[in-house]
Amino acid sequence: MELVSVVPTRTERWLLYDAISPEATALEEAVGAGMLRYEGEAIAFRHELARRAVEDSIAVTRRQSLHNLVLKALLDRSSEALLARIVHHAAQAGDSASVLKYAPVAAKQASALNAHRESASHYQTALEYAGALMPEERAGLLERCSYECYLTDQIEEALEARREALEIWKQLGDKLRQGDDLRWMSRLTWGLGRNREAEGYSIEAVRVLESLPPGPELAMAYSNRAQLHMLADENQEAALWGLRAIELAEKLGATETLVHALNNVGAAELLAHNEQGRVKLEESLRLALANDLQEHAARAYTNLASFMVRARNYALALRYFEDGIAYTTEHDLDFYKLYMTAWRARAHFERGDWDSAADDAGFVLGRYRVPAITKIPALTVLGHLRVRRGDPDAARLLDEAHELAVETGELQRIAPVEAARAESAWLEGDLERVVREARSVLEMARGHDDSRLQGEFPLAFWAWRAGCAIEGHEKLDAPYALQAAGDWRAAAAWRRIGCPYEEGMALADGDEAARLAALQIFERLGAGPAAERLRQALRATGVRGIPRGPRPSTKENPAGLTNRQLEVLVLMADGLSNNEIADRLFVSPKTVEHHVSAILAKLDARTRAEAVSVALQSNLINKK
Structure with missing residues (x-):
């Protein structure tokens, strides 16, 4: 039983007999006692916790001698398929010569099989010796x-x-x-x-x-x-x-x-x-x-x-x-993979598929120690999305992205963050801050190719929105140039491109019919702040019969939750943890954490249980 405990997962019968040749009666007794079980041509502990408990109870010198026995049996087989196991047992036995002989070979083999993380682990093991x-x-x-x-x-x-x-x-x-x-x-x-x-x-x-x-x-x-x-x-x-x-x-x-x-x-x-x-x-x-x-x-x-x-x-x-x-x-x-996933989040965001954008960005941010160059776009997309939805914590995410982006000194990292912050300021009615955000990036772009600021992240356009025509607005790409020229029919161009939020923003500059169409787009997207800003503008011009948007009395979705948030809420009601919800929805636990935070904020709940209670009472979700 001691030898089986030092072999992860399970021990082949040939390995057991080559290593120690146990008596058949001893093996049967262990199986009969319920500690071990047969798995085809192998034997294993019935429970992994039991294996670890037995392994931990063995004295260090005894454990090393057991690993040596396993190592010798594996080496006698002379099989390349056993290389990773040979390295493991050589390291556990403290056999530096075997580690240095086999770990680099195992690493090279793993790399050839596209198992690069395993390859890195083997090299790290070799370097220890x-x-x-x-x-x-x-x-x-x-x-x-x-x-x-x-x-x-x-x-x-x-x-x-x-x-x-x-x-x-x-x-x-x-x-x-x-x-x-x-x-x-x-x-x-x-x-x-x-x-x-x-x-x-x-x-x-x-x-x-x-x-x-x-x-x-x-x-x-x-x-x-x-x-x-x-x-x-x-x-x-x-x-x-x-x-x-x-x-x-x-x-x-x-x-x-x-x-x-x-x-x-x-x-x-x-x-x-x-x-x-x-x-x-x-x-x-x-x-x-x-x-x-x-x-x-x-x-x-x-x-x-x-x-x-x-x-x-x-x-x-x-x-x-x-x-x-x-x-x-x-x-x-x-x-x-992670860098592309962060960029895909941006594509989903711009296309109006905001749930997919949040899932991709959350997946990236849920990984351990994400490098700055990948973290910046993920933070920016998630922060910008929260700005447009009116979700909590947008400023913190954008501040973190800004700090990391400034360190790179690259316009392509800084401009997206500043554009999101400028839009946030505009939605809040802080026009002075809009201009400050725009000026800081436009000044940085002097002497560089500033094409990003003409079409991708048009800070001059946001300055124009704030009533300040600063240098750069004359070079804006269409359809931003059309809007800045007062032609709200830029909406048709945005529709052809496939950017619904921008289409809504262009329509919001038009006549009454165009504005009402914009309001429908904002409500469909869940763009609460833009929708409310437009409602106020419509009321100010005397328009009547303006749709009020999502209300607490609306049975379908009284809190304005997204489809994904509703999915998470249903699983919360089933008693699933964040990790279990992540497994069910094929996203990261960090993504689920973001969704749960947004749900609590929208339902004005302090705990998960309170959120579920509110959802049941308001018929957001059905009782089972």
């Missing part, structure tokens, strides 16, 4: 561990491993490895939202590598410079560095760098409204898929999808998201 290795061997382990951590969204761990490897290469005087690690540290610090550090590492990487004969590492360092400029909306610089990378990559036959650079140049061209950029991004994706360059395929999907969201081509964006998220799920690439 790597003190006696030669420095270059330890540095190699650190780099491989860093890469697997990066793929699985363990960015802090990835950065620390690269930093340790860099110090080793400095001691050994290996400039090539120093340069490549500096380039990686640039990428990782960018992922953490620390853009100044990222810029510094990228410059140092190029400086170090340019002192050596040109190689793939230098080409990738050039491409990394292109990527940082592209992300900062510095399109000319991005194109210059990207073309240098492409030229060197083609000369060297470095396909991976070529794929990376095509992505950067393509993205920069799309930012400059050059449709050839999409051709380059598609080529980057094709080459990445053809050469099994998983990280680069994921990045290509990410940029293709996000740029289609920016262009408001939602149908194509959602197709890329579907393919990209499926690909990253299959290949265990959590960093890109």
Whole structure:
């Protein structure tokens, strides 16, 4: 029974007999006593808690000897399928030689099978025993561990491993490895939202590598410079560095760098409204898929999808998201999966599918230690959604997003937050704050490509709404330009694009019939603050018979709960916990927590039980 307790889940009979050859009567007694049970050709504890209790009761030295017995039996089988178990028992036995021999092999095997989180775990196990290795061997382990951590969204761990490897290469005087690690540290610090550090590492990487004969590492360092400029909306610089990378990559036959650079140049061209950029991004994706360059395929999907969201081509964006998220799920690439999910939340939000937007954003924020670059868009979407719904806690979410976004220094992170805050101020009637929010971003955009502020996040438009025509309003894209020119028929353009909230906002500037149509749109979306603002405007002009919107006496939904909130409320009434509701609805517990908070606020309830009681009394949900 002791040996079975040190083997997780279950112990094959061959393993048990190879390790200790127990007497048949002893085994039958344990099964008869109800502690163990047969599971086909294996034996296991009837309850996992019982297994752990027995394991914990064994003295450390005895437990290590049992792990040694299991380890020897596994090694005698000489099967690659047993590698992960060999590493586990070698580590538990304290057998450093076996850990260092088999953990890297198991990690490589797991990576090949797209189990990158397991691969990272094996490398981390090996590093615990790597003190006696030669420095270059330890540095190699650190780099491989860093890469697997990066793929699985363990960015802090990835950065620390690269930093340790860099110090080793400095001691050994290996400039090539120093340069490549500096380039990686640039990428990782960018992922953490620390853009100044990222810029510094990228410059140092190029400086170090340019002192050596040109190689793939230098080409990738050039491409990394292109990527940082592209992300900062510095399109000319991005194109210059990207073309240098492409030229060197083609000369060297470095396909991976070529794929990376095509992505950067393509993205920069799309930012400059050059449709050839999409051709380059598609080529980057094709080459990445053809050469099994998983990280680069994921990045290509990410940029293709996000740029289609920016262009408001939602149908194509959602197709890329579907393919990209499926690909990253299959290949265990959590960093890109979560980033795309945050961007998909924005697509749902802009299309008026607010429940799906909240679910996607909540799923991302429910993960442990989400890096800043992914957390910012998720916080922004959820905060902006709460502004439009009039839900609680919007300001806190947007404040957190703003703090993280400012740290990056990137307009594409800051502008969405400021646009949401400007809209919040406008809905509250604080026109001075609207102008302040707009000015801060417009001033930051001086000297940069400000196309984001013309159509995506038109801060000048919000300033115009507040009665202040500041610099930038004359460059607004249609249909914002139509609205700013007083042409409320911009609503038709928004309808064609597929943005119902913006359509309602445009209609709200029109005649009485248009305003009443806007009110219907706002009520359908659940945009309480905009609907109430419009009702007040209609009353002020003497319009009668204005729909009052959701009322406590309305049987269908007296509290203005969304469909998803009603689903959560029903499950709360069934006595399910947040985790159980999350499992039932296929969302994260954090998403459920957000929904529960909104339900309590809308029902003016202090506890879950009180919310359920109110819902039953008002016939929001049916008694069972």
